[in-house]
Amino acid sequence: xxxxxxxxxxxxxxxxxxxxxxSFSEITTGVRDRARSNSHxxxxxxNAGGAEVSLWRTHNxxxxxxxxxxxxxxxxxxxxxxxxxxxxxxxxxxxxDVLRCLLRLRGRKDGRLDPTYKWIAxxxxxxxxxxxxAVARLKACGxxxxxxxxxxxxDALPDEQQxxxxxxxxxxxxxxxxxxxxxxxxxxxxxxxRAVAEKRARQKKLDTxxxxxxxxxxxxxxxxxxxxxxRASVDSANPxxxxxxxx
Numbered sequence: 001x002x003x004x005x006x007x008x009x010x011x012x013x014x015x016x017x018x019x020x021x022x023s024f025s026e027i028t029t030g031v032r033d034r035a036r037s038n039s040h041x042x043x044x045x046x047n048a049g050g051a052e053v054s055l056w057r058t059h060n061x062x063x064x065x066x067x068x069x070x071x072x073x074x075x076x077x078x079x080x081x082x083x084x085x086x087x088x089x090x091x092x093x094x095x096x097d098v099l100r101c102l103l104r105l106r107g108r109k110d111g112r113l114d115p116t117y118k119w120i121a122x123x124x125x126x127x128x129x130x131x132x133x134a135v136a137r138l139k140a141c142g143x144x145x146x147x148x149x150x151x152x153x154x155d156a157l158p159d160e161q162q163x164x165x166x167x168x169x170x171x172x173x174x175x176x177x178x179x180x181x182x183x184x185x186x187x188x189x190x191x192x193x194r195a196v197a198e199k200r201a202r203q204k205k206l207d208t209x210x211x212x213x214x215x216x217x218x219x220x221x222x223x224x225x226x227x228x229x230x231r232a233s234v235d236s237a238n239p240x241x242x243x244x245x246x247x
Contacts, residue, residue: 041163050116052147052169058172060111064231067103070174073122074099074143075180090141095134097124099143102170111126114169142175 046052062070078096080090091099101123106113117135120126138144146168153164174182211231218224 014129040161041165042148042149045150045163045165048149048151048166048169052149052171053110055168055171056107056111056113057145059173060106060113061108066182067184069185070172070178071100071103072185073174073178075177076181077141077178091143093139094124094126094130097126098131098134100139102144102172103224104229106172113172114167115170116167120138142173143178145171147171 005178074091074096078089078091080089081091098120101120102113102115105115115123117128117131121131124131126134135144135146139146148168149166150163151166153160153162215227216225218227
């Protein structure tokens with residue numbers, strides 16, 4: 001015969017003990033027990049609203065034409081990395097689905113991109129574990145990165161958890177080969193051609209600029225004032241007629 005109590009009896013006993021403990025805590029401290037978060041903060045988590053904002057603007061904001069080109073380039077990358085006899089390439093079918101979902105979800109005005117894994121899984125009708133693995137493949141291939149984030153818990157007591165984990169901030173990236181593929185699709189000039197064109201434009205501007213133009217482009221007001229006084233002094237010492245005033 002077993003000496004263990006029935007499950008129902010055990011649960012009632014445990015519940016009663018818990019109630020007694022909570023009542024004693026309330027009596028001694030005067031504060032009702034707070035509900036604690038079970039979301040432990042992971043290592044290297046950053047406070048939300050910090051670094052991800054500028055990264056979103058830098059990497060996640062681009063025109064819709066580039067959106068489509070990025071997806072086609074990713075599909076080409078998947079095809080090129082698929083070995084003979086294998087079903088998937090480096091990204092896999094689910095990896096492409098996740099990337100397509102993230103491209104569509106990104107904020108058009110601020111680049112914001114912070115869905116949960118479960119939300120992505122529900123959106124593409126896959127399991128959460130499959131999405132986690134797909135996201136890892138996208139990062140390994142240079143298509144994606146993320147920042148772990150946390151937020152402080154309001155009115156947390158000193159002996160309670162002070163922060164809780166929230167969804168990651170995702171950053172959309174491009175491997176070098178994919179970036180070149182996207183450039184060709186959009187018929188954009190290469191980095192070298194663009195650098196040469198910018199250098200020629202600067203040189204042409206310098207060749208045709210007047211002294212006033214050069215002074216006007218100086219950012220510092222104090223330096224502009226000094227240069228203007230120097231120019232006025234030089235002009236007074238060298239009048240257009242070529243003759244200085246008699247002393």
